[in-house]
Amino acid sequence: xxxxxxxxxxxxxxxxxxxxxxxxxxxxxxxxxxxxxxxxxxxxxxxxxxxxxxxxxxxxxxxxxxxxxxxxxxxxxxxxxxxxxxxxxxxxxxxxxxxxxxxxxxxxxxxxxxxxxxxxxxxxxxxxxxxxxxxxxxxxxxxxxxxxxxxxxxxxxxxxxxxxxxxxxxxxxxxxxxxxxxxxxxxxxxxxxxxxxxxxxxxxxxxxxxxxxxxxxxxxxxxxxxxxxxxxxxxxxxxxxxxxxxxxxxxxxxxxxxxxxxxxxxxxxxxxxxxxxxxxxxxxxxxxxxxxxxxxxxxxxxxxxxxxxxxxxxxxxxxxxxxxxxxxxxxxxxxxxxxxxxxxxxxxxxxxxxxxxxxxxxxxxxxxxxxxxxxxxxx
Numbered sequence: 001x002x003x004x005x006x007x008x009x010x011x012x013x014x015x016x017x018x019x020x021x022x023x024x025x026x027x028x029x030x031x032x033x034x035x036x037x038x039x040x041x042x043x044x045x046x047x048x049x050x051x052x053x054x055x056x057x058x059x060x061x062x063x064x065x066x067x068x069x070x071x072x073x074x075x076x077x078x079x080x081x082x083x084x085x086x087x088x089x090x091x092x093x094x095x096x097x098x099x100x101x102x103x104x105x106x107x108x109x110x111x112x113x114x115x116x117x118x119x120x121x122x123x124x125x126x127x128x129x130x131x132x133x134x135x136x137x138x139x140x141x142x143x144x145x146x147x148x149x150x151x152x153x154x155x156x157x158x159x160x161x162x163x164x165x166x167x168x169x170x171x172x173x174x175x176x177x178x179x180x181x182x183x184x185x186x187x188x189x190x191x192x193x194x195x196x197x198x199x200x201x202x203x204x205x206x207x208x209x210x211x212x213x214x215x216x217x218x219x220x221x222x223x224x225x226x227x228x229x230x231x232x233x234x235x236x237x238x239x240x241x242x243x244x245x246x247x248x249x250x251x252x253x254x255x256x257x258x259x260x261x262x263x264x265x266x267x268x269x270x271x272x273x274x275x276x277x278x279x280x281x282x283x284x285x286x287x288x289x290x291x292x293x294x295x296x297x298x299x300x301x302x303x304x305x306x307x308x309x310x311x312x313x314x315x316x317x318x319x320x321x322x323x324x325x326x327x328x329x330x331x332x333x334x335x336x337x338x339x340x341x342x343x344x345x346x347x348x349x350x351x352x353x354x355x356x357x358x359x360x361x362x363x364x365x366x367x368x369x370x371x372x373x374x375x376x377x378x379x
Contacts, residue, residue, distance in 0.1 A: 001031055001375065004277065004286045004318075005038040006268075008293035008305045009047065010325055013359045016040055016047060022360040023290055023323075026367035030375075037280060041271045041305060045134020046097065048190065048267075049078055049089040052130075055274045056080065058087060061124070065116040067098045068109035068137040077117045085128040086121035090114045090249055091135035094144070096211060099137055104212035106221065107166040109138045111252050115148025127184060131256060132267070133191035133249035139165040139208050139221045141197070141228045142255010150177030151259060165250070168224025174235050187262035190270050192308040195247030197240075197254045198225040203247035206299070211250070225251055232258050268308030281316040289313045290367070292323035296342055298331050310338030321370070323363055325355060343370055 007019040014022070020038045027034050042048040052058065058078040065075035078087040091097065093113030096104065118129055138144065140163055143153055147163040152175040154160060161167040195201050204213070204221035213221065228251075229241040238258045240246055245264045246254035256262035272278055280286055291309040293300070300306050306322050313320035319340040327344050334342065345366040346355040355362065 001033075002035045002285050002287050003027055003037070004280065004289045005036065006041045006272075006277075006289060006291050006305075006309045007323070008041070008291070010292075010294040010359055013294065013325070013356045018360060019292065019323075019363065022363035023367055026364040027371065029364070029368045030371040037277070037286070039272070039275045039277055041275075041309075042132060042134075042267060045132065045191070045267075046089070046091045046095065048132025048134070049076070049087060049092065051271050052078055052087045052132075052274065055271075055276070056087075061120070063117065063120050065093050066113040068094050068096075068111075068113070069099070069103065069105075070110065070112065073098070073113070075113065075117060077121060079121060079124060079126060081125065083128070084126050085130070086118075086124075086126035087130050087132070088114060088117050088121065089132045090252060091132075093117060094138050094249070094252075095135045096137040097135065104137060106137065106139045106208050106211035106213045106250070107217060108164050109211070110140050110147075110162070110164045111136070111138050111142060111144035111249070111255075112148050112163055113144075114252075115145035118145065119149055122185060128186045128188070130188045130190055130265075130270075131252075131262075133189055133253055134193070134267075136249040136252065137211055138252065139204055139211065139213070139225075139250035140255075141165075141168055141203075141225050141251035142253070142259065143168070143171075143228070145252060146255055146259040149182075149260075150179070151175065165221050165224060169220065169227045171228055171231050174231055182260055185260075187256055187260040188265050189245070189248065189253045189256045189262045190265045190267050191245065191248040191253060192267040192304060193248040193253075194244045196242050196244060197229060197246040197251050198222050201247070203251045206247065207250065225254075229254075266308065268305055268312060272312060281312070281318065286316075286318050289318055289320040290323065291320060294324065295326040295328060296322060296324040296337075297326075297328040300337060306339075307337055314338050323366060325359060341370070343367070
């Protein structure tokens with residue numbers, strides 16, 4: 001039996017690599033001769049740089065940058081000097097994981113630190129920049145990145161605005177860098193999110209709540225993104241807000257497109273191509289794909305890694321199953337997610353603390369039970 005493992009992390013419990021170890025144990029308990037292929041993957045969010053490093057020869061560059069609240073931090077990105085290509089994980093400087101629970105404030109956060117990394121990479125000669133989007137603490141429409149690279153955002157009184165979500169609604173004028181040398185640089189926004197910039201399915205309405213925003217804040221941010229789009233259309237003559245994917249990372253994808261003409265790449269497609277897994281799938285050598293994440297909910301259907309893996313599997317007519325700690329589906333179902341089955345590994349009679357502490361063993365036993373039930377003729 002040939003099985004491909006492409007899981008996401010179980011946030012707060014296991015890294016993707018640790019999930020793979022647990023899955024392997026369960027599979028080999030079922031059939032010791034199974035051929036297991038594993039990929040450290042990412043939809044562009046947390047783990048993007050690790051996934052790239054796993055499959056490419058790149059140098060890690062350590063520089064001083066800033067976190068979502070503008071505090072100085074040590075940051076890292078990847079570069080292949082020979083190919084003049086840089087790989088930047090937005091969550092490394094603008095990630096929600098960088099903030100404690102009492103620091104989360106989506107009105108005050110910025111992607112400026114990611115822009116600092118991009119500027120440094122360009123200074124080192126990179127002319128292809130891949131930015132993995134996701135896991136952000138921000139909803140700034142990408143103006144933080146743009147500000148770090150020389151753009152200015154002014155209010156109606158021509159005062160400079162800090163590039164944070166709270167100020168989106170105040171933007172009246174956009175001033176491009178005096179020395180705009182980005183025409184010869186190719187930017188790629190890597191993610192699997194399909195949300196537009198604003199509206200019911202937009203960046204603020206869909207994701208700002210998990211970044212600390214209440215209903216009032218969410219409305220303010222959504223209106224701010226609408227204002228940003230209005231100014232961009234008027235002054236830069238670019239209409240992109242309704243393009244699928246512009247809502248990724250609090251609208252950072254939109255900013256990359258309108259300020260730097262970025263192309264959008266599907267995260268899981270990009271990682272699978274980098275890993276060589278596409279060749280396995282094309283040769284029909286895989287019998288089953290296993291993916292998963294800590295919680296599968298309706299947002300999973302909007303371009304998260306699990307959904308991206310399912311789409312790829314279905315293209316090659318390979319069944320895809322997912323494991324999770326929690327399943328909280330309301331509107332989405334197996335069909336919309338593209339999955340054959342969802343396996344909840346937690347024990348409902350046990351506490352959350354117990355399940356999180358023992359999740360590796362629970363994954364191992366759950367996948368063993370599933371394989372015994374589904375593929376009993378192979379034993």
